[in-house]
Amino acid sequence: MGEIYLELTIANIEDRRRQKELAFLVDTGATRAWVSKQVAKELGIKKIGEISLELANGNVRNRLCVIGTEP
Numbered sequence: 001m002g003e004i005y006l007e008l009t010i011a012n013i014e015d016r017r018r019q020k021e022l023a024f025l026v027d028t029g030a031t032r033a034w035v036s037k038q039v040a041k042e043l044g045i046k047k048i049g050e051i052s053l054e055l056a057n058g059n060v061r062n063r064l065c066v067i068g069t070e071p
Helices: 037-043
Strands: 005-012 015-025 050-054 060-064
Touching (some): 005 037, 015 037
Antiparallel strands (some): 005 015, 050 060
């Protein structure tokens, strides 16, 4: 079984000119999607908090919170 990717455009909701098209790996077991700190910084996405994520190998990581989505 191969990997499936979805092309999505993410943008800074306060400045729509700051946007980027990225390929996201589709993970049917995931409840969240994320981007790297570098991409968030490029887009000027502000940190609003942290959430703890448990990875498949049992490691726990704190990451930036999601700020919002729209169709």
